[in-house]
Amino acid sequence: MKISFNINGETKSVDVDGQTPLLWVIRDILDLKGTKFGCGKAACGTCTIHVDGEAVRSCSFAAKFAEGKEITTIEGLSTDENNLHPVQQAWIEEIVPQCGYCQPGFMMATAALLNKIPKPTDEDIDDNIVNICRCGTYYRMRKAIHRAAEIGGKTNA
Secondary structure, eight states: OEEEEEETTEEEEEEOOTTSBHHHIIIIISOOOSSOOOOSSSSSOTTEEEETTEEEEGGGSBGGGGTTOEEEOGGGSSSBTTBOOHHHHHHHHTTOOSSOTTHHHHHHHHHHHHHHOSSOOHHHHHHHOOOOOTTOOHHHHHHHHHHHHHHHHHHHO
16 A cells, blocks of 8 residues: 655655554654664553654554654654754653653553643643653653743744
């Protein structure tokens, strides 16, 4: 099945079985390795990307549903290395990662949250950021989410 979509600002077309998880199209066909495989059951959030601005777990999102969509992966979150997205900047400032494997998914989930709720409360974070981190860096992530909201507010002012 031929599927066309925009990913990180570029139009792409792939010929795959429509049931193939979008995660594998992104990683294996488009060679974008920032999106990680975690559980394969949409439970952990490691594979989180944006589809039309919504946080989506790509391991359970069939490629056929990407047709005509705007997709953003961690590679497309910022415009370049010198212009980091507020979430990426906050993650660096708060020294969030321990092993780092799940962090792209957390950053993508956080960016989607901040698009909907620019100044989230702790309750908003608890209700919306439900990814899993084996290293337990949740406290640093919470600080980084609040910091990203501050940075984002300054850049949007």
